[in-house]
Structures are given as C-alpha cells and as structure tokens.
Amino acid sequence: xxxxxxxxxxxxxxxxxxxxxxxxxxxxxxxxxxxxxxxxxxxxxxxxxxxxxxxxxxxxxxxxxxxxxxxxxxxxxxxxxxxxxxxxxxxxxxxxxxxxxxxxxxxxxxxx
Amino acid sequence: xxxxxxxxxxxxxxxxxxxxxxxxxxxxxxxxxxxxxxxxxxxxxxxxxxxxxxxxxxxxxxxxxxxxxxxxxxxxxxxxxxxxxxxxxxxxxxxxxxxxxxxxxxxxxxxxxxxx
Numbered sequence: 001x002x003x004x005x006x007x008x009x010x011x012x013x014x015x016x017x018x019x020x021x022x023x024x025x026x027x028x029x030x031x032x033x034x035x036x037x038x039x040x041x042x043x044x045x046x047x048x049x050x051x052x053x054x055x056x057x058x059x060x061x062x063x064x065x066x067x068x069x070x071x072x073x074x075x076x077x078x079x080x081x082x083x084x085x086x087x088x089x090x091x092x093x094x095x096x097x098x099x100x101x102x103x104x105x106x107x108x109x110x111x112x
Numbered sequence: 113x114x115x116x117x118x119x120x121x122x123x124x125x126x127x128x129x130x131x132x133x134x135x136x137x138x139x140x141x142x143x144x145x146x147x148x149x150x151x152x153x154x155x156x157x158x159x160x161x162x163x164x165x166x167x168x169x170x171x172x173x174x175x176x177x178x179x180x181x182x183x184x185x186x187x188x189x190x191x192x193x194x195x196x197x198x199x200x201x202x203x204x205x206x207x208x209x210x211x212x213x214x215x216x217x218x219x220x221x222x223x224x225x226x227x228x
Binding site: 040041042043045048050056058090094097098099100101102103104105106 | 143144146154155156157158161201205213214215216218219220221
C-alpha cells in the first residue's frame with residue numbers, strides 16, 4: 001500500500017543493545033524526519049534528511065545514527081540503547097522542508 | 113531562539129461547547145503555519161497549512177485564522193464532540209542556522225478533552 005510505514009511497531013530491548021527502526025515511504029518525498037514523543041516535550045526532532053545521502057541533526061540527535069542510501073528509506077539506529085531512549089518514535093516525510101509532513105504510525109520502543 | 117508557543121496546554125469542554133486555542137510564533141521571516149490533529153495512540157494528521165496574513169481555513173466544524181503581522185493563529189472548534197478530543201499541534205518552518213533550508217518547528221500542543 002502507498003504511504004509511510006514504520007517497523008517494528010513495538011520493540012522491547014535491553015540497555016546497551018543496538019536497535020534499528022525502519023521507515024519507508026512510497027511518495028518519493030525528498031524530505032524525511034525522525035521525531036520522538038515525550039511527555040511534556042511534544043514532538044522533538046532527532047534527525048532529518050533533505051535527500052538521499054543528505055542528513056542533518058535535529059534537536060536531540062545524541063545516541064542516534066541515521067542513513068539515507070535510498071530516497072524511500074530512512075532507518076534510525078540507536079547504537080547503544082539507554083533507558084532514556086524509551087519513547088514513541090515517529091517517522092514523517094514531506095515534499096520539501098516547508099510542506100505538510102505525513103507521519104507514520106509510530107514505533108513504541110521500550111529499553112529495559 | 114525561534115519558538116512556537118501554544119496555549120492553553122490543556123482544555124476540558126462539554127459536548128456542544130465551542131472552543132478555541134492559540135498558536136504564537138515569531139512574525140519575522142514567516143513562511144507558513146501548519147495545524148495538525150493528533151489523537152491518542154495515533155499519529156499526527158495535517159489539518160491546515162496557511163501562508164497569507166488574514167487567511168482563514170475551514171474543515172467541517174474546525175476553522176483556523178492567521179495573523180502574520182502579530183504572529184498568532186487561532187484554531188476554533190464549533191460544537192465540540194467527544195471525537196474532537198485530541199492534541200492540536202501547530203508548527204512553523206524556520207530557517208536553519210545556515211539559512212540554506214527550513215525546519216518545521218512544532219509547538220507542544222493543546223490537549224483538548226470533550227466530555228459527553
């Protein structure tokens with residue numbers, strides 16, 4: 001189906017493990033984004049990408065790594081998960097940096 | 113610091129009440145103002161994008177206005193229903209530090225609860 005999807009939808013991992021969250025969009029949008037949802041902070045931008053092979057830090061990038069080898073995919077990796085990274089992660093895409101962003105369904109990550 | 117502020121933080125209304133809440137943003141370098149609706153356990157969905165001073169947009173019982181000169185937008189809900197319960201986010205693009213691109217900056221949202 002067309003749209004933006006995230007996988008897995010739920011993940012439980014342990015402190016220190018590496019975790020990769022996947023995001024895939026079928027619109028050929030140039031821009032893709034990763035946010036985390038935290039109580040009291042709303043949506044906070046982790047990383048974004050303007051095009052394949054172009055990524056930039058957002059508000060809270062520490063502890064995360066991204067790559068964008070293909071336009072349609074934007075994986076987010078937690079290199080060594082910490083409990084503070086327990087959150088709901090949303091991926092989004094848009095045609096350009098000022099246009100409407102379309103959000104994926106979210107991944108709920110728990111780090112024990 | 114470029115901030116998008118929303119008020120109130122939360123709001124409880126009775127079914128049938130009309131309500132409104134505010135988004136304020138820096139009026140300099142204004143490009144656009146977005147409103148999103150975010151239901152619990154779902155993902156944010158776009159409601160409106162507004163760009164011109166004096167813009168008004170409407171979608172069913174929900175409408176929004178924009179004042180770019182004073183830096184605010186109002187979201188109105190007429191005759192609130194329980195299904196309107198959600199967090200309403202506004203966002204505005206701001207240029208990044210190099211000025212070469214824009215980043216959409218979100219407010220923290222207004223949580224609306226409509227009691228039956």
